[in-house]
Amino acid sequence: MISRRNIRVKVMQTLYTLNTVDGEIKNMDPVxxxxxxxxxxxxxxxxxxxxxxxxxxxxxxxxxxxxxxxxxxxxxxxxxxxxxxxxxxxxxxxxxxxxxxxxxxxxxxxxxxxxxxxxxxxxxxxxxxxxxxxxxxxxxxxxxxxxxxxxxxxxxxxxxxxxxxxxxxxxxxxxxxxxxxxxxxxxLQKPGSYNLQEMVGEEKWLFAKNLLATSREKREYALELIKPKLKNWDAERIAVLDMILMEMGVCELLYFETIPTKVTINEYIDLAKAYSTPQSGQFINGILDNIHKDLMSQNKIHKVNFKNK
Known part of the structure; x- marks a missing residue:
């Protein structure tokens, strides 16, 4: 019932909480x-x-x-x-x-x-x-x-x-x-047909856990790719949410082989527009697009034939 876009939002919110809140919640198991x-x-x-x-x-x-x-x-x-x-x-x-x-x-x-x-x-x-x-x-x-x-x-x-x-x-x-x-x-397209006890199916729950884990485990590497693209921007002064979205986007480009790169970039642009500042969509578009081009030129992005998936 919950879409992959919804999953990205929940992972984004979880990462934001872990990055900004102190106390018990910060020490809570991310999953x-x-x-x-x-x-x-x-x-x-x-x-x-x-x-x-x-x-x-x-x-x-x-x-x-x-x-x-x-x-x-x-x-x-x-x-x-x-x-x-x-x-x-x-x-x-x-x-x-x-x-x-x-x-x-x-x-x-x-x-x-x-x-x-x-x-x-x-x-x-x-x-x-x-x-x-x-x-x-x-x-x-x-x-x-x-x-x-x-x-x-x-x-x-x-x-x-x-x-x-x-x-x-x-x-x-x-x-x-x-x-x-x-x-x-x-x-309301098919009322009563959804399982309200399991709004996230097994496949999407696996996607959610993998996206969360990868975004945390590969964060330092993602930052290595992002920071050189910031030009005159100070990484410390960029909105926390924008950095999280860029880190998630980079991880998705690199480690989720069945998701087309165009889909990934568009999804994070839309999330930035919806949840961050008015300028965030254009900003994140530029950064992710530049990183994507670099990774492609270095043959570091390997996608399976998602059309057959």
Whole structure:
């Protein structure tokens, strides 16, 4: 479920923590720290997915509450509950993996979660998109998925109150926000089909551990290649994150034979743009491109035929 890009982000964050934090965490086994980072991402994703399902289910809750008033109005007695029967909702709710995740992580116990769900739902029912969705009785697959994507991307992510709530309970939100959006959109393509207990498959977990270990073990050699390319830059004054990304990039160029060099360079440029300074992407592009050319001229980069992999 988690992509190689996501893995690079988690390795980057782990290396950054090991480089900048003192105390117990600095002395922690790097692989265990990486696993902790991935576990935190999993917990955050499960909470976001749980919120999404609860917003959809709230249509039924709203209907029951309003119908049970002492003097319900005609409108109270005719609340549209189409959303609570959404095909995508029930694929998620009936998924054994989702049920197990809710049982283990207990997202319903997060303080103020019910209030957040109610507020999002109340804002949702006022939108033209929701009104259009409930205006038709048919359940076309596209509209069933689109309303779920709309709730997540337009009602949850831009909602300042909800995001403040998430930040309060999940300290990794700032680091993982971009990843969460992509994971959710991928998940909603085939709801209920992913194993939420194992968001990182065996192959990608091996890639993660190897990238982390190689970036640590080969750091000095990577720095030997990077420093001569810095020209007038003082290596000590370059952003820590930029140095980490360049070190990871060099290690990937040299020691990961099935990953095309172009893919590696582009990935680290994108990560620099997303997680470092506005100028970092161009800066890292120049350094990695120069190192790549030198290594190629010295016949030090050996890639297998990745097209056959």
């Amino acid at each position: 265990k720290l990486l696993q902790k980072q991935l576990d935190s991402s999993r917990q955050l994703f499960i909470y976001l997915l749980y919120t999404l399902t609860e917003v959809a289910r709230y249509a039924e809750t709203d209907s029951l509450k309003r119908a049970s008033k002492n003097l319900p109005s005609a409108q109270d007695l005719n609340v549209n509950t189409k959303l609570s029967g959404n095909e995508y909702l029930w694929k998620i709710l009936e998924s054994a993996s989702f049920q197990k995740a809710v049982e283990s992580e207990k997202p319903h116990l997060v303080e103020d979660s019910k209030t957040q769900v109610k507020n999002i739902y109340n804002q949702l029912v006022e939108t033209p998109e929701y009104k259009e969705y409930i205006s038709t009785q048919s359940r076309e697959k596209k509209s069933e998925k689109d309303i779920f994507v709309f709730i997540f991307t337009n009602m949850m992510l831009p909602n300042e109150d909800y995001i403040s709530h998430v930040e309060e309970h999940f300290t990794n939100w700032d680091d993982d926000a971009e990843m969460m959006e992509q994971l959710m959109l991928n998940y």
